[in-house]
Structure formats: structure tokens, C-alpha cells
Amino acid sequence: MRLPPHNANGNLRRNPDMRHHSLTVVLFLLTLSVAALWAMAQPSAAVELTIEDEPVQGGLVAARTNPGAIVHLDERPLKLDADGRFVFGFGRDAPADALLVIQHQDQRIERPLTIRQREYQIQRIDGLPAKMVSPDQKALERIRRENRKIAQVRARYTENDGFREGFIGPAQGTVTGVYGSQRILNGQPRRPHFGIDIAAPSGTAVIAPAAGIVALAEPDLYFTGGTLMIDHGRGVTSVFSHLSALSVREGDIVGQGEKIGEVGSTGRSTGPHLDWRVNWFEVRLDPALLLSDAVLQPP
Ligand SMILES: [Zn+2]
Structure with missing residues (x-):
């Protein structure tokens, strides 16, 4: 260590280098303050947005942004988890354009999305006898009650991430009906499938295609007979219909691949x-798009 030079009186002599040093410190502190003020006046950290899946009719899209951000899809508010992750889905006839708006602190970004449009199987059958089977008043009340119950399950949001592991086919068999297909009988379009x-x-065993909570277990609904619903979390739910046996009860937690019931022909x-069927809230998704492997064999 070099001792500072002393003058004749033994006092510490202020040398020009040290004076220069003090000036540097002052300038440095000044710069720091200005920088801090500048930073306070500046917008916060940039909005980050990662979209993990292709937006497509009937598809589910996982995305991620800054935790705590406010997210809207075409003005519909979306819920985020603590890590900023969120999901949303598009229905069978979703238009080609959607807008994702993310607000984070004083930053806002708009991300236009292009939703891939699909072609669906349309089957026209003409010359059918005009015979309609319409449920009577009592049946209609029952149907309304049952539909309300199903809608309530679809409306719920639970903080469970069962859907994130991907989906496997829920039963071994032959695919005889696909998403989006529609029959036009005597020129009258019926509800799409x-x-x-x-x-x-x-x-035949029916297994949980992804983990979740059994949200509905009804042995005999009017249209769907033995019916189970699994809540896979964040608005993603499955319905399994026409079951001959149910192996789980409401509130049960099931893992992917766990047996939940048996194939049957109950209901209509x-x-x-x-x-x-799979939904994101009330939006009907295509289960085939969620399958992570080709378990299902086309006919
Ligand atoms: Zn069906």
C-alpha cells in the first residue's frame, strides 16, 4: 500500500488525483440518480407472449405471458395461472381472425391470430319420410335440468393442469363419427356432431384420456345414458356418453389411463x-386434435 504524501506540516496534502476522484464519485452518483429517474419515467418491462399451438377450428391453444398480465381474447377475459400460463379454444365454426390483447402494467400489445379453417364431412340425405321423434313435456323438463347440470360443470374453472400432459384415446375401437360432421336430412341441417x-x-374399458377430477357421474341421462364428465382444469372438460357402467364417483381424482367406466349403448x-367430447368452457373442441398419439384407428 502506498502512503499518501505529506506536506511539511504533516497534514495530508490534497493531491489533484484525489480531487479528481471525488468529482468522479459525484458525477457517478448524479448519473445514477438521473438514470433512476429516467427508468421511473419509462414504461415497464416488455410484454412477453409465447403461443405454443397453432390456432385451428376445434383446437386448444396454450400460451404464456408475464405473470399478472390482463389478457383478453376478442374481449373475453382469460384467466392466468401464477406463472402467466393460459389456454383458450376455438369452436367448429370459429372465424379466421381473432385478437389477443395483453395488458401488463403500462404496456399493451395486440396479437392478431389467424385461425386455420377446416372442411367438415357433410352428408346429405333426401327423400326421408317426415317422421320426427319429439320428446314429451316431461322429458323436455328432464332434458333441460340435465343440460343445466352439464353446463355448470363446463362453466367451472379449477386450478388443475391435467390437460397439460396431453390426451390418450379413451377406448380401443373403431372411429365411426368425427368432430364437425353434419347431416342434412331432407334439406334440413341437423346439429353438427x-x-x-x-x-x-x-x-370395453373406458379410461381417462388425461388426469382430472370426476365432475359428473350420472348412470342415466336422457340423451347420453351413463355419463361421466372429467374436469381436466382451466376450463377443459371431457364428457363420456352411453356408458354401461361407471367405475368412479363425483369428486374422484383420476390419473391418465385409469379406468373410469365401460362402453355401452345407454340413452339415445x-x-x-x-x-x-371435449370443451374449453362452452366452446366445443375436437378431441382428435388433442391426442398426442395416433391411438384411434379410422374406420
Ligand atoms: Zn357421438
Whole structure:
């Protein structure tokens, strides 16, 4: 260590280098303050947005942004988890354009999305006898009650991430009905088909395609007969219909691949098959788009 030079009186002599040093410190502190003020006046950290899936009709899209951000899809508010992750889905006839708006602190970004449009199987059958089977008043009340119950399950948001592991086919069998297909009978368009139909013998095991909570277990609904619903979290739910047996109860937590019931032909059904549907809240998704492997065999 070099001792500072002393003058004749023994006092510490202020040398020009040290004076220069003090000036540097003052300038440095000044710069720091200015920088801090500048930073306070500046907008906050940039909005980050990662979209993990292709937006497509019937598809589910996982995305991520800054935790705590406010996110809207076409003005619909979306819920985020603590890590800033969120999901949203598009219905069968979703238009080609959607807008994702993210507000984070005083930053706002708009991300236009292009939703891939699909072609669906349309089957025209003409010359059918004009015979309609319409449920009576009592049945209609029952149907309304049951539909309300299903809608309530679809409306719920739970902080569970069962859907994130991907989906596997819920039953071994032959696909006899696909998402989006529609029949036009005597020129009258019927409701499109929103699930996957898997034909299999009665008693064939039905397994949970992804983990979740059993949100509904009804042995005999008017249209769907033995019916189960699994809440896979964040608005993603499955419905399994026409079951001959249920192996789980409401509130049960099921893992992917766990047996939940058996294929049947209960409710309004023309033969043993599993009808599997998936929703994001009220938006009907295509289960086939969620499958991570080609478990299902086309006919
Ligand atoms: Zn079906």
C-alpha cells in the first residue's frame, strides 16, 4: 500500500488525483440518480407472449405471458395461472381472425391470430319420410335440468393442469363419427356432431384420456345414458356418453389411463359406442386434435 504524501506540516496534502476522484464519485452518483429517474419515467418491462399451438377450428391453444398480465381474447377475459400460463379454444365454426390483447402494467400489445379453417364431412340425405321423434313435456323438463347440470360443470374453472400432459384415446375401437360432421336430412341441417364416436363391444374399458377430477357421474341421462364428465382444469372438460357402467364417483381424482367406466349403448344410442367430447368452457373442441398419439384407428 502506498502512503499518501505529506506536506511539511504533516497534514495530508490534497493531491489533484484525489480531487479528481471525488468529482468522479459525484458525477457517478448524479448519473445514477438521473438514470433512476429516467427508468421511473419509462414504461415497464416488455410484454412477453409465447403461443405454443397453432390456432385451428376445434383446437386448444396454450400460451404464456408475464405473470399478472390482463389478457383478453376478442374481449373475453382469460384467466392466468401464477406463472402467466393460459389456454383458450376455438369452436367448429370459429372465424379466421381473432385478437389477443395483453395488458401488463403500462404496456399493451395486440396479437392478431389467424385461425386455420377446416372442411367438415357433410352428408346429405333426401327423400326421408317426415317422421320426427319429439320428446314429451316431461322429458323436455328432464332434458333441460340435465343440460343445466352439464353446463355448470363446463362453466367451472379449477386450478388443475391435467390437460397439460396431453390426451390418450379413451377406448380401443373403431372411429365411426368425427368432430364437425353434419347431416342434412331432407334439406334440413341437423346439429353438427361434436365428439368422436368409438364403436366397441359393450363392456370395453373406458379410461381417462388425461388426469382430472370426476365432475359428473350420472348412470342415466336422457340423451347420453351413463355419463361421466372429467374436469381436466382451466376450463377443459371431457364428457363420456352411453356408458354401461361407471367405475368412479363425483369428486374422484383420476390419473391418465385409469379406468373410469365401460362402453355401452345407454340413452339415445343405436349401438354400443363411446361418444367422447371435449370443451374449453362452452366452446366445443375436437378431441382428435388433442391426442398426442395416433391411438384411434379410422374406420
Ligand atoms: Zn357421438
